[in-house]
Amino acid sequence: MKVTESDITISAVAPKQYPAEGLPEIALAGRSNVGKSSFINRLINRKNLARTSQKPGKTQTLNFYKINQLFHFVDVPGYGYAKVSKSEREAWGRMIETYFTERENLKAAILIIDSRHKPSKDDVLMYNFLKHHEIPVIVIATKLDKLKKNEVPKQLKLITETLNIEMSDTIIPFSSETSQGKEEAWHLIESYLDL
Numbered sequence: 001m002k003v004t005e006s007d008i009t010i011s012a013v014a015p016k017q018y019p020a021e022g023l024p025e026i027a028l029a030g031r032s033n034v035g036k037s038s039f040i041n042r043l044i045n046r047k048n049l050a051r052t053s054q055k056p057g058k059t060q061t062l063n064f065y066k067i068n069q070l071f072h073f074v075d076v077p078g079y080g081y082a083k084v085s086k087s088e089r090e091a092w093g094r095m096i097e098t099y100f101t102e103r104e105n106l107k108a109a110i111l112i113i114d115s116r117h118k119p120s121k122d123d124v125l126m127y128n129f130l131k132h133h134e135i136p137v138i139v140i141a142t143k144l145d146k147l148k149k150n151e152v153p154k155q156l157k158l159i160t161e162t163l164n165i166e167m168s169d170t171i172i173p174f175s176s177e178t179s180q181g182k183e184e185a186w187h188l189i190e191s192y193l194d195l
Contacts, residue, residue, distance in 0.1 A: 025103065026189055071116050
């Protein structure tokens with residue numbers, strides 16, 4: 001997809017704030033600091049529409065980004081960040097669960113995993129949660145440029161096995177630096193949007 005228009009529509013914390021135009025939505029999930037914002041920015045060729053931060057846990061709302069007036073990317077708060085209070089984490093959890101379980105516009109979720117590391121318990125929980133609610137999942141293994149070529153197959157196998165990725169789901173090796181995986185990611189995203 002050639003992105004000619006992209007803008008943040010709203011940062012929401014409750015269903016009554018979600019955009020009402022009925023556009024399809026693709027949600028992005030992943031632990032704090034895994035590169036969700038960099039992934040969005042690379043896909044849409046914008047340097048900083050989605051704000052990247054050196055401070056993990058910065059996204060505390062559901063951020064709706066409208067793309068080409070056709071659909072929304074929905075950036076959900078990162079999980080697994082220890083420096084927020086337990087009550088804050090629980091509030092984020094409820095907000096995210098409400099969105100994933102009740103939002104009819106949601107077409108698929110992109111689960112972003114750091115390709116350099118074994119997926120965390122939270123990553124496994126998120127994948128299983130999405131599968132339990134029958135939400136199609138695209139797994140994006142980011143920071144590919146930080147791996148040596150010969151390490152890539154081993155890391156992808158580790159991610160696939162740890163998450164127990166189902167045959168119906170796809171894992172895409174991705175680099176925000178080099179754009180590797182960008183075309184493949186768009187191809188899959190478009191297949192879920194039925195545009």
